[in-house]
Amino acid sequence: MTIVGLDFRVxxxxxxxxxxxxxxxxxxxxxxxxxxxxxxxxxxxxxxxLGRWLWDDDRRRSKGALQTYVLRLRRALGDQxxxxxxxxGYVIEVDEGALDLSRFRTLAEQGKAAGERxxxxxxxxxxxxxxxQWRGPALQNVESEALHRDEAGQLTEERLRVREQWAxxxxxxxxxxxxxxxLTRITRENPLRERLHEQLMIGLYRSGRRAEALEVYDxxxxxxxxxxxxxxxxxxxxxxxxxxxxEDEEVAGVQRAHYRxxxxxxxxxxxPADLRAFSGRESDLKALHALVPEALDAGTSTPIASIEGxxxxxxxxxxxxxxxxxxxxxxxxxxxxxxxxxxxxxPVEPLAALQTMLTALGVPADEIPCGLDDRAxxxxxxxxxxRLMILLDNVNSTEQVRPLLPGPGCLVxxxxxxxxxxxxxxxxxxxxxxxxxxxxxxxxxxxxxxGVDRTSADPVATERFVRFCxxxxxxxxxxxxxxxxxxDLPLGAFVAAVEREPDRLGSFDLSDGDGTNIRxxxxxxxxxxxxxxxxxxxxxxxxxxxxxxxxxAAAAAGLxxxxxxxxxxxxxxxxxxxxPRPGRYQFxxxxxxxxxxxxxxxxxxxxxxxxLTRLVRWYLATAFNASQAMRPERFYRLLDADGAGxxxxxxxxxxxxxxxxxxxxxxxxxxxxxxxxLHGECWQLAWLAQSYFAAKARLDDWRAVFEVxxxxxxAAGNRPGEAGILSGLGVVNGVARNYAESRRYLEQxxxxxxxxxxxxxxxxxxxxLAMAAHNLDDLPWAYEHGVEALRIVRELGLxxxxxxxxxxxxxxxTTMGDHGQALELAESALAVERPNGRPxxxxxxxxxxxxALIGLGRREEGIACMRRAVDMFFTMGEQYExxxxxxxxxxxxxxxxxRAEARDYWLRSVRLLTELGHPDADxxxxxxxxxxxxx
Numbered sequence: 001m002t003i004v005g006l007d008f009r010v011x012x013x014x015x016x017x018x019x020x021x022x023x024x025x026x027x028x029x030x031x032x033x034x035x036x037x038x039x040x041x042x043x044x045x046x047x048x049x050l051g052r053w054l055w056d057d058d059r060r061r062s063k064g065a066l067q068t069y070v071l072r073l074r075r076a077l078g079d080q081x082x083x084x085x086x087x088x089g090y091v092i093e094v095d096e097g098a099l100d101l102s103r104f105r106t107l108a109e110q111g112k113a114a115g116e117r118x119x120x121x122x123x124x125x126x127x128x129x130x131x132x133q134w135r136g137p138a139l140q141n142v143e144s145e146a147l148h149r150d151e152a153g154q155l156t157e158e159r160l161r162v163r164e165q166w167a168x169x170x171x172x173x174x175x176x177x178x179x180x181x182x183l184t185r186i187t188r189e190n191p192l193r194e195r196l197h198e199q200l201m202i203g204l205y206r207s208g209r210r211a212e213a214l215e216v217y218d219x220x221x222x223x224x225x226x227x228x229x230x231x232x233x234x235x236x237x238x239x240x241x242x243x244x245x246x247e248d249e250e251v252a253g254v255q256r257a258h259y260r261x262x263x264x265x266x267x268x269x270x271x272p273a274d275l276r277a278f279s280g281r282e283s284d285l286k287a288l289h290a291l292v293p294e295a296l297d298a299g300t301s302t303p304i305a306s307i308e309g310x311x312x313x314x315x316x317x318x319x320x321x322x323x324x325x326x327x328x329x330x331x332x333x334x335x336x337x338x339x340x341x342x343x344x345x346x347p348v349e350p351l352a353a354l355q356t357m358l359t360a361l362g363v364p365a366d367e368i369p370c371g372l373d374d375r376a377x378x379x380x381x382x383x384x385x386x387r388l389m390i391l392l393d394n395v396n397s398t399e400q401v402r403p404l405l406p407g408p409g410c411l412v413x414x415x416x417x418x419x420x421x422x423x424x425x426x427x428x429x430x431x432x433x434x435x436x437x438x439x440x441x442x443x444x445x446x447x448x449x450x451g452v453d454r455t456s457a458d459p460v461a462t463e464r465f466v467r468f469c470x471x472x473x474x475x476x477x478x479x480x481x482x483x484x485x486x487x488d489l490p491l492g493a494f495v496a497a498v499e500r501e502p503d504r505l506g507s508f509d510l511s512d513g514d515g516t517n518i519r520x521x522x523x524x525x526x527x528x529x530x531x532x533x534x535x536x537x538x539x540x541x542x543x544x545x546x547x548x549x550x551x552x553a554a555a556a557a558g559l560x561x562x563x564x565x566x567x568x569x570x571x572x573x574x575x576x577x578x579x580p581r582p583g584r585y586q587f588x589x590x591x592x593x594x595x596x597x598x599x600x601x602x603x604x605x606x607x608x609x610x611x612l613t614r615l616v617r618w619y620l621a622t623a624f625n626a627s628q629a630m631r632p633e634r635f636y637r638l639l640d641a642d643g644a645g646x647x648x649x650x651x652x653x654x655x656x657x658x659x660x661x662x663x664x665x666x667x668x669x670x671x672x673x674x675x676x677x678l679h680g681e682c683w684q685l686a687w688l689a690q691s692y693f694a695a696k697a698r699l700d701d702w703r704a705v706f707e708v709x710x711x712x713x714x715a716a717g718n719r720p721g722e723a724g725i726l727s728g729l730g731v732v733n734g735v736a737r738n739y740a741e742s743r744r745y746l747e748q749x750x751x752x753x754x755x756x757x758x759x760x761x762x763x764x765x766x767x768x769l770a771m772a773a774h775n776l777d778d779l780p781w782a783y784e785h786g787v788e789a790l791r792i793v794r795e796l797g798l799x800x801x802x803x804x805x806x807x808x809x810x811x812x813x814t815t816m817g818d819h820g821q822a823l824e825l826a827e828s829a830l831a832v833e834r835p836n837g838r839p840x841x842x843x844x845x846x847x848x849x850x851x852a853l854i855g856l857g858r859r860e861e862g863i864a865c866m867r868r869a870v871d872m873f874f875t876m877g878e879q880y881e882x883x884x885x886x887x888x889x890x891x892x893x894x895x896x897x898x899r900a901e902a903r904d905y906w907l908r909s910v911r912l913l914t915e916l917g918h919p920d921a922d923x924x925x926x927x928x929x930x931x932x933x934x935x
Contacts, residue, residue, distance in 0.1 A: 005018060005019060006018055006080055006081065006098055007020075007098060007100075008038055008041075008094055008098055008099045008100065009099075009100045009135070010035055010038050010039060010099075010100065010101050010138060010139060010155075011100045011101060011104060011133050011134045011135060011138055011155070011159075012100075012134060012135030012136040012137070012138070012140055013135070013136065013140045013141040014031055014034065014035040014038070014139055014140075014141060014142050015141075016034070016076075016077065018080075023076050023077070024076060025072070025073060025076045026069075026072030026073065026075070026076055027072070028142075028143050029054060029065075029069045030069045030070075030072045030073045030076070031141070031142060031143075032053055032054055032069075032142055032143065032144045032147060033050060033053075033054070033066070033069045033070060033073060033090075034073055034092075035139055035142045035144075035147060036049070036050055036053050036147060036151075037050075037083070037090060037091070037092040038092065038094065038099060038101070039101070039151050040091075041092060041093075041094045041099055041101075041102065042091065042092075042093055042094065043091060044086045044087075044088065044089045044090070044091045045089050045090055045091065046088050046089040046817050047063060047066060047088060047089050047090075048817065049089070049817075050066055050089070050090070051063075051066060052146050053144050053146045053147040053150070054066065054069075054144065056145060056146060070083065070085075070090060081093070081094070088817075100133045100134075101133075101155075103130075103133050104130050104131075104133040104134070104158075104159075104162075105130075105158075106130075107126050107127070107129045107130035107133070108126070108127065108130040108162045108165070110126040111123045111124075111125075111126030111127040111130060111162075111165060111166070111169065112165065114126055115165075115168075115169055115172075120169055120172045120173050121173060123169040124166065124169045124170055124173055124175075127162060127165055127166035127169060128166060130162055130166075131159070131162060131163065131166060134159060137152070137156070138151075138152045138155040138156060138159075139151070139152050139155075145897065146895070149894055149895045149896075149897070150895060153894075153927070153930055153931075156930060157926055157927070157930060160190065160193060160196070160926065160930075163186060163196065164195050164196060164199065167179055167182075167183060167196070167199040167203075168199065170203075171199060171202060171203060171206075174206075176203045176204075176206055176207040177207070179199070179200075179203045180200065180203050180204060180207065183196060183199060183200040183203065184200065187200055187216070187220075189933070190929060190930075190933055191219075191220070191223050191227075191929075191932075191933060192220070192223060192224060192227060192228070192925075192928065192929030192932055192933060193926065193929050193933075194220065194224075194232060194233050194235070194236050194925065194929075195235075195922075197216055197217070197219075197220040197236065198235060198236050198239050200213075200216050201213040201214075201216045201217060201239055201240070201243065202239065204216065205243050210243060213243055214240065214243060214244075217232070217236065217239075217240045217243075220232065220236070227932050228907060228928060228932070229907070230907075230910070230911070233914065233921070233922075233925065234914075245459065267331070267332055267333035268333035268334060268335050268360045268361065268388075269327075269333060269334055270333075270334060270335050270336040270337075270360065271320055271323050271324060271327065271334045271336050271391065272316075272320050272336060273320075274320055274321050274324040275317060275320075275321065276448070278317070278321045279437065279441040279442070279444040279445040279448065280437050280438060280440075280441025280442075280444070280445070281314070281318050281321075281434075281437075281441070284307075284318060284432050284434065285318075285321075285322060285325075287305075287430065287432055288305055288322045288413075288432065289322075289325075289326070291303040291305055291411060291430060292326055292329060292411065295330075295387075295389075295409065295410060295411035296329065296387065296409075297409075301408060301428075302405060302406055302407065302408055302409075302410055302411075302412060303411055303412070303430070304405070304412040304413075304414060304423065304427055304428070304429040304430065305411075305412070305413050305414065305429065305430050305432055306414045306416065306420045306423055306424065306429040306430065306431050306432065307319050307413060307414065307415045307416075307432045307434065308415075308416055308417070308418070308419055308420065308431060308432065308433050308434065308575060309417070309433060309434035309435075309575050310417065310472075310525070310575040310576065310588060310591060311342070311417055311474075311521040311522055311524065311525050311575075312472050312473065312474030312475060312518060312521050312522075312590075313434045313435075313436070313472060313473065313474075313575075314434060314437075314473035314474070315415040315416070315417075315434060316393050316394070316415055317473065318432075318434065319391055319393065319413045319415050320391070322413070323336075323389055323391055323413060326389065326411075327389065329387075330387045330388060330389040330410075330411065331387050332386035332387035332388040332389075332410075333360075333386075333388055333389075334388070334389045334390075334391065335357055335360055335388060335389070335390045335391065336391045336393065337353055337356060337357065337390075337391070337392055337393065337404075338393045338394050339353060339392060339393065339394050339395050339396070339400055339401070340394055341394045341395045341396025341397070341400060341416065341417070341418070342394060342396060342417055342524040342525060342528060343394065343514065343524045344514065344524075347396055347400060348400075350372060350376075350399075350400060350401075350402075350403040350404060351372050351375060353392075353404055354368075354372070354375040354376060354378075354379050354403065354404065355368055355375070357379060357390075357404070358375065358378060358379055358382065361382050361383070361386075363378070363382060372403055373403075375403075376403040376404075379403075379404070379406065380405075380406060380407040381407065383406035383407045383410055384406070384407025384408055384409060384410075385407065385408065385409040386406075386407075386409065386410065387409055387410065388406060388409075388410040388411075389410070389411050389413070390404075390406060390410060390411070390412045390413065391413045391415075392404060392412065392413070392414045392415070393415050394415060394416070394417075395414050395415065395416040395418070395420065396416065396417075396418060396528070397418060397420070398420045398421075398422040398423040398426075401414055401420070401423065402423070402427075405427065414429070417524075417525050417574060417575050418573055418574055418575070419431075419433075419572065419573040419574075419575070421573070435471075436470060436471030436472060436588065437466075437471045437472075437473055437476070438471070439463065439466060439467075439471070442466035442469070442471050442473075442476055443455060443462055443463075443466060445473060445476050445477070445480075446462065446465060446466060446476055446480050449477065449480035449481065449483075449484060450480050450483050450484050450487075450491075454487075454491055455491065457490075457491070458490060458491045458492050460492070461490070461491040461492035461494075461495050462491060464492075464495045464499070465479065465483075465491065465494075465495050468495065468498065468499060468507075469508075469590075470588055470589040470590050472518075472588065472590060474508075474516075474518065474521065475508050475518055475590060478508045478509070478510055478516050478518065479498065479507060479508060481510060481516075482494075482498075482507075482510070504590075504593050505518055505519045505522075505590065505593055505594060505597065506519070508590075518590060518594075519594065519597075522590070522591060522594045523594075525574050525575070525576055526576070526594070526598065528574065529570065529571075529574060529576075530567075530570060532567055533567045533570040533571055533574075535557070535603075536553065536557050536559075536564070536567045536568070536571065537571055537576055537577075537595050537598075538595055538596075538598050538599035538602060538603055539556050539557050539599065539603070539608070539611040540553060540556060540557075540577075540587070540595065541587070541591075541592050541593075541594070541595025541596040541597075541598070541599050542595075542596050542599050542608050542611065542612060543556065543612065543615060543668070543672070545664060545665035545668040545669070546586060546664040546665065546668075547580070547584050547585060547586035547664075547665070548584070548585055548586075548665060549583055549584055549585070549661075549662075550564050550565045550568060550583055550585075551564075551618070551622075551647055552615060552618060552619070552665070553567075553568055553585070555614050555615050555617075555618035556611045556612070556614055556615040556618075557611065558610075558611070558614060568585055571585075572585065576591055576595075577591075584661070609676065612672060612676060613676060613678065615669065615672075616669050616672055616673045616676065616678055616681050616685070617645070617681060618645065618646060619646075619662075619665065619666055619669040619685060620641050620646070620669075620681050620684060620685045620688070621641065621642070621643050621644060621645045621646025622643070622646035622647045622658070622662075623646070623659075623666060623685055623688040623689060624636075624639070624641050624642060624643040624646060624688055625643035625646050625647065625648050625649055625655070626647075626649055626655035626656075626658050626659055626688075626691070626692075627655070627688040627689075627690075627691040627692075628643070629649040629650075629651060629652055629654065629655035630652050630655045630656060630659075630691045630692070630695065631691045632800065633800035633801055633804070634691065635724070635760065635761070635764055637760075638687070638720050638721065638724050639684050639687070639688075640680060640684070641681075641684050641688075652838070652840075652876065653877070656692070656695065656876075656877050659689070659691070659692035660692070660696070663689075663692065663698070663701070666685065666689050666692075667689070667701060667704075667705055669685060670682055670685050670686050670689070670705050670708055670709065671708060673685060673712070674708055674711070674712055679712040679713070679715045679716035679718075680712075680716050680718065680721070682708065682709055682712035683709040683710070683712040683713040683716070683718070683721045683722075683724070683725055684721070685709075686705045686706055686708065686709030686712075686725065686728075687709065687721070687724050687725060687728060689702075689705060690702065690706075690728045690731075693705075693732070694731070694732075694735070695876065695877055695878050696877065696878075696879065696880070696916075697735065697879065697880030697916050697918055699732055699735060699736050699918070700917075702728070702732045703729070703732050703733075703736075706725055706728045706729050706732065707729070709725045709728075710722065710725045710726065710729065713725050719752055719755070719756060720752075720756060720758070720761070722752060723748075723749045723752040723753055723756070723761060723765075726745050726746075726748050726749045726752070727745070727746065727749045727764070727765065727768060729745045730742045730743070730744075730745035730746035730749060730768055730772065731768060733745065734768075734771060734772055734775055735880075736919065737775075737919060737920075739772060739775040739776045740776065742772045742775070743769065743772040743773065743776060746765060746768045746769045746772050747769065749761075749765040749768070750762060750765040750766065750769060753765050759792055759795070759796060760792070760793075760796055760798065762792060763788075763789045763792035763793050763796070763798070763801070763805075764789075764801070766785040766786070766788050766789035766792070767785070767786070767789040767801075767804065767805050767808060769782075769785045770782045770783070770785035770786035770789060770805075770808050770809070770812065771808055771811075773785060774808075774811065774812050774815065777815075779812060779815060779816050782812050783809070783812050783813075783816070786805060786808055786809040786812055787809070789805045789808075790802070790805045790806065790809065793805055799832055800832070802829075802832055803829040803830075803832035803845060804829075804844070806825050806826070806828050806829035806832070806845075807825070807826060807829040807844050807845045807848045809825050810822040810823075810825035810826040810829065810845075810848040810849075810852060811848050811851070813825060813852075814848070814851050814852055814855055817855070819852050819853075819855030819856045820852075820856065822848065822851070822852035822855065823849060823852040823853065823856065825848070826845050826846075826848040826849035826852055827849065829842075829845040829848070830842050830845045830846070830849065839872070840872045840875055840876050842872075843868075843869045843872035843873055843876065843878075843881075844869070844881075846865050846866075846868055846869040846872070847865070847866055847869040847885055849862075849865050850862040850863065850864070850865030850866035850869065851866070851888075853865060854866075854892060859892075859896065862892075863889065863892065863893075866885055866888065866889055866892075867889070869885055870882050870885050870886060870889070873885065879912050879915070879916060880912070880913070880916055880918060882912060883908075883909045883910075883912035883913045883916070883918070883920070884909075884920070886905050886906070886908050886909035886912070887905070887906060887909040887913075887920070887923075887924050887927075889905045890902045890903070890904075890905035890906040890909065890924075890927070891927075893905060894931065899931060902931060903928065903931055903932070906924050906927055906928045906931070907928065909924050910924040910925050910928060
């Protein structure tokens with residue numbers, strides 16, 4: 001070890017000081033060797049790595065020259081330093097306190113620990129002392145491009161992270177002046193470093209310099225766009241939004257358009273009054289306005305608009321508002337008739353409706369014929385060319401409205417809860433299907449009732465209010481009236497109170513008739529249903545998934561899929577279900593609540609439980625088939641389940657797409673199984689979903705679902721199942737870079753598999769442990785686990801799994817520097833016949849082969865392998881794996897001086913990782929920032 005008095009430095013110019021005087025080290029080449037050894041102090045540095053740092057050209061490498069440089073170093077350092085030759089390389093032994101890099105890292109760790117203990121000022125001091133170890137750019141005087149490419153950038157990144165940690169501590173202490181001065185300089189040096197800019201924004205804002213804080217955001221936003229073609233990250237955008245909304249400024253009021261009608265001519269003017277304030281529906285109004293020129297044309301057509309949607313969606317409101325907008329363009333008058341298709345009382349028969357409309361046009365009662373066809377013909381005669389605007393409200397069928405259609409030169413507006421498909425097919429009606437209000441429009445509607453000041457005072461509460469109403473206009477109006485009864489109560493307190501009410505639908509009842517009672521409004525649609533369709537609606541209302549397919553509905557109801565499809569068509573026609581894309585159905589939140597309420601009142605508990613059990617088991621069977629199509633090599637013998645009765649899949653991509661569509665439902669089914677006490681189904685469904693979670697890097701969902709599944713497996717007393725779920729938790733923590741936690745879970749798995757005496761279980765546990773130990777840089781232990789896993793799988797003849805183990809061992813050997821052995825293992829893995837015979841099955845082994853080839857200096861071959869692997873990952877929909885290898889390719893190209901190519905690879909990687917929300921995105925962003933900034 002070093003003798004006290006020597007000071008080794010790499011954070012700035014590389015040098016060794018003895019009694020504050022630099023030692024003469026024998027030239028620039030020995031300095032390169034010393035710098036490389038100090039960066040790996042107390043570790044063996046291979047001859048190959050030292051040679052790469054000394055000579056860019058492989059052909060110039062000389063082991064003899066390296067030995068000469070080491071000899072010069074030994075002479076310069078004397079007996080005070082142990083510089084030893086080891087097998088394959090050299091090691092320098094240095095006390096941690098004698099090396100600035102070690103001091104820097106130790107002090108930074110002390111700062112982190114102090115911060116975690118809440119000793120913030122101590123944390124600031126430690127971080128400041130750590131940063132004081134730097135005297136300039138790392139390795140400033142070392143003339144080695146390779147060493148700068150491989151190491152200096154990483155050291156700079158470490159320094160920046162500690163600067164960020166220091167800034168966080170200073171922010172917590174509240175010493176903003178010191179922080180702003182330092183960060184202003186540091187952000188100029190690092191114009192693309194988002195976290196530093198975010199901290200500067202916070203410091204400025206907390207110092208009362210809000211405008212300057214926003215200028216910082218604008219500056220980095222422009223630089224990111226110009227340099228990288230990226231928007232600011234989510235955290236930076238969120239900070240800006242908080243700064244924007246944190247000021248107590250008044251929000252400008254929303255202007256409203258008021259429509260005035262011209263003086264009425266002596267013709268029918270039967271429209272109900274328009275609302276004082278009308279919000280949204282711009283696209284629907286645009287579609288309606290497009291029909292007006294056709295109606296006013298002297299041609300022979302009669303344009304019809306069929307405004308459709310669920311009860312309370314605002315059909316009549318829209319129709320009346322539009323009719324008032326265009327009323328003056330129809331001098332013949334406006335007729336309005338409520339046909340009472342839904343609601344109390346009997347529907348208006350076409351014969352009676354024709355009598356009313358003919359009378360409104362001045363036809364004497366004694367001239368109106370008795371027969372339906374004759375009345376319809378007379379109606380067409382009197383209406384033809386009259387420029388009438390006719391609003392037929394609350395229609396229940398095409399047959400109810402067909403005889404009421406006028407002659408040419410008129411415009412007909414029809415509102416209905418039913419999809420009037422025949423009216424579209426036979427009369428060319430234009431369907432206007434209303435959706436829930438967009439949030440902005442919903443807020444404007446709320447503000448029109450309770451006032452802009454109240455909604456703008458608490459935007460979060462306002463958002464919760466309209467979300468609780470599901471964007472349904474009638475629900476917003478009803479609840480707004482209730483809120484208006486308490487003008488002095490903050491909106492947030494009002495929303496919290498109604499959210500706590502056990503009867504959600506009861507919140508939307510003004511106790512003043514059916515028109516302002518959501519439950520009553522929905523009941524009119526429900527009561528019009530066929531009994532079998534009503535039963536299906538009730539059973540589906542008990543499930544909590546976001547949407548569902550025909551097959552899922554059939555499973556829940558115990559129906560043939562063809563019959564289920566017919567009933568679902570009835571429910572969508574009644575606007576009790578939506579069909580956002582063919583074959584997929586979904587509830588409005590309030591309709592779901594109504595359906596579930598009716599189910600609890602009408603159906604016995606065992607009926608509902610049986611339906612939910614059938615649904616869970618259908619998802620389990622289908623997930624089994626989907627997982628097998630994606631990952632045939634998994635340990636399916638672990639499960640009691642099979643794919644009987646579930647949907648089948650032709651290939652990987654069909655299964656992947658199914659999981660993508662059904663992911664939310666599968667997660668909901670896991671929780672539903674837990675709630676029903678179906679513990680076996682719960683953990684098995686979660687285990688199968690891992691095939692999708694892993695492919696798409698759905699880390700949060702993966703971890704959350706497996707925590708539920710672990711409880712279920714233990715509740716079921718199923719030790720193999722417990723091991724399977726613990727294994728998944730180990731893997732997901734490894735992917736999320738929580739390596740120590742990953743290893744802890746996987747060691748539990750190995751213990752259980754030993755207890756069970758499962759050879760295959762032990763092999764799989766050791767395979768995962770090999771990768772966990774690899775991630776923790778415990779290479780001997782990783783290699784030992786991998787070799788033992790390989791021995792077992794070969795004994796058991798698990799050929800597909802053997803390829804995975806070989807590939808994992810290859811990755812370990814690459815990290816150990818044994819690139820030749822890594823290449824042999826990768827090629828052995830590629831030689832194993834895959835069960836599906838797809839070229840894409842070799843994607844992981846190709847990646848391993850590529851990294852081994854690069855380690856052997858066969859750069860072009862290695863990069864080609866890795867690029868093929870990336871293409872295959874994209875083909876398989878594995879975006880995280882593709883992003884990870886793209887990031888590696890960026891680092892490889894930078895190592896060889898190809899900065900433009902490195903930038904392109906990192907840009908592709910960071911965009912994918914940002915979409916996935918993966919923590920690696922920040923690391924790649926930092927590398928990009930360092931690259932562009934010249935590091």
